[in-house]
Amino acid sequence: MKKLLSVLMMGLFVLVLAACTANENTGSEPGKKSDDGDKTEETDEKVLYMNNSQEPTSFDPSIGFDSLSWAGLNNLMEGFTRLGQDHEPEEAIAEKWDISEDGKTYTFHIRDNAKWSNGDAVTAGDFVFAWKRLLDPETGSPAAFLAYFIEGGEAFNNGEGNVDDVKVKAVDDKTFEVTLTSPQAYFLSVITNPAFFPINEKVATENPQWFAEAESFVGNGPFNLTEWVHDSHFVMQKNDQYWDAANVKLDKVHWAMVDDTNTEYQMFQTGELDTSDVPPELSEQLFADGKAEMVDQAGDYFYRLNLTLEPFQNKNIRKAFAMAVNQQEIVDFVTKNGEKPAYGFVSPGFADPSGKDFRESNGDLVKTDIEEAKALLAKGMEEEGYETLPEVTLTYSTSEAHKKMAEAVQQMFKENLDVEVKLANMEWNVFAEEQTALKFQLSRSSFLADYADPINFLENFQAGHSMNRTGWESKEYDQLIKDAKNEADETKRFELMYEAEKILFDEMPIIPIHFYNQVYLQNEAVSGIVRHPVGYVELKWADKK
Structure with missing residues (x-):
């Protein structure tokens, strides 16, 4: 890690100089900005300046299934339930x-004054249209799996059933009924996810691309989309x-x-943004000064190993690479934002029926062990008949933070396994497509919980799941996930999930790095x-003096 630390110290010096420059403007009150970013005269408008980092993937609720889209969608639209200020689902459009x-049928009653931004009434038919569209295989929604608990949903999405078998219906304009395959303790939390937002059927029928521009966007949430300059701002x-x-x-909200x-940090310093992430090089000082704040976030930063490409078809080689990574050093010297190193996949914060945290109960499933890593690498190479390990490339989506992480891991593979790993990067949209197509040997990834339950973490690695992206399959694992989803007894359900996570780490298609927090x-x-904690930013109750 000596080379890594030297690089980081040099980066710290450069950033401190930049921060000093930014600080020259601190204390001056910025004028309000017009939507194109130009300064204007002071007004009484309360305008919040936020950063979305990149272009949203899509404001189509069925397609924008990622953090880049959720921040916008969660404030432009609303489902039957919304996460409240205590992070628990509460009444929203319903x-x-x-x-x-029997706990399987839910009947939602829509508010009489629930309207779309164009003045249309929000109806039960809008929800029927949206939920069936989510499951329609022609939509190609990456979030469709979330709706498999609806009776007939999985079969329709897999092409084995038809749309009429999906058990959702409009009893009348303001009454919606859904029948589940089994009782789901987390159902009201799941449907806070933007994938379950309604869609104005009349608008979508007239213009299938209604979500693509501000001029045509119709929502039902706290805010309207009034401007969207792609790849610039909205x-x-x-x-x-x-x-x-x-x-x-x-x-x-700009x-x-x-x-x-x-x-981003410099824009915050000069008043161009009201919030900012914390640069790792300044985190220690900002925490010491009491300026940085931290809240929990349910999710992981990790790497995917592709079992369809050499050399990661071999389990011992996968385990060797995983054990060669030192998660504690990464959070201490690279990210430096108080993250917890990850030695499992389900993040802390989920209590089982006994009140014990899932992560604590299932323990550490992978730990840094350099000698064992070397032995496993040698064993795996012998099993595959390798005299020389095939060339390995680690690919990440273009970002300075991902680059630093990749360089740190690259150095660990070199120092701990004597393996030279090449690095490659590409823009997010192309990266996501290529990773889904299993084009990468080893690639960075992240997961933010879609809803507040451990099963959401574990269901990602079922065979054929849109979020798997490793080529790994296990019938035993898949059955455990299926059984857990149909288990009404919470104690038994958690036991099934504990067992499934252990199988995942015995096979090691992933290398966990750290659990997320929000600093x-x-x-x-x-x-x-x-x-x-599930990753949505809520501005409904936000204020600015």
């Missing part, structure tokens, strides 16, 4: 719901048609797209932003 005695304005508009305090933490800086004049 004012109430009924649950059948702007939201308070939605006066929203059923709870009286509790929305902001007039406007989202920049700056994919560099150091630039940020925030303008003291701003209050009420809610950062949910």
Whole structure:
């Protein structure tokens, strides 16, 4: 790690100089900005300046299944339930719901004053249209698996059933009924995910690309999309048609797209942003000064190993690479934002029926062990008949943070295994397509929980799952996940999930690095932003003095 530390110290010196430059402007009150970013005269408008880092993947709720899209979608639209300020699901477009005695049928009652931003009433038919579209194989939604708990949903999505078998229906304009395959303790949390937002059927029928531009976008949430300059910025304005508009305090939210933490930090320093991530090189000082804040976030930073490409078809070679990584050194010297090193995949924060945390109960499933890593590498090479290990390339999506992480891991493979690993990077959209197509040997990845339950972490590695992206398959694992999803007894359900995670790490198609948290800086004049552990940023209750 000596070379790594030297590089990091040099980076620290450069960034401190940049920070000093930015600080020259600190203390001056910036003028309000117009939507194109130009300074204007002071107004009484409450405008919040945020950063989305990159262009949203899509504002189509069925397609925008990632953190780049969620920040926007979660504030432009709303489902039956919304995560409240306590991070628990609460009434949203639905004012109430009924649950059948067997726990399988939910009947949602939509608010009389629930409207779309164009003034149309939100109807049960809009939800039927959206949920069936989510499951339609022609939609190609990466989030379709979330709706497999709907009776008939998985068969329709897999091409084995038809749309009429999906058990969702509009009882009347304001009453929606859904039947599940089995009782689901986390159902009301799952449907807070943007994938389950309604779609105005009339608008979508007239214009299938309604979500692609601000001029055509129609939402039902706290804010409207009023401007979208692609790859530059987008702007939201308070939605006066929203059923709870009286509790929305902001007039406007301006989202920049700056994919560099150091630039973002400098924009925060000069008042161009109201929040910012924390540059790793400054985190220690910012924490010491009490300026950095931290909240939990359910998710992982990890690497995927591709079992369809050499040399990672061999389990012992996969384990060797995993054990050669020192997660503690990475969070101490690279990320430096108080993250917890990950020795399993399910993050802390999920209590089992006994009250014990899932992560604590299932323990550390992989740990740094250099001697064992060397022995496993030798064993695996012998099993495959390798005299020389095939060339390995680690690929990551273009980002300074991902680059630093990749360089650190590359150095560990060199020092701990004497393996030279090449690095490659590409832009996010291309990277995502190539990773899904299993084009990479070893590649960076991340997961943010879609809903608050451990099964959401573990279901990602089922055979054929859109989020698997490793080529790994296990019938035993798949059966455990299936059984857990159909198990009503919570104690038994957690036991099934514990067993499944152990199988995952015995096979080692992934290398976990750290669990996420949310470390940020925030303008003291701003209050009420809610950062949910599952990754949604909530601006409904935000305010700015």
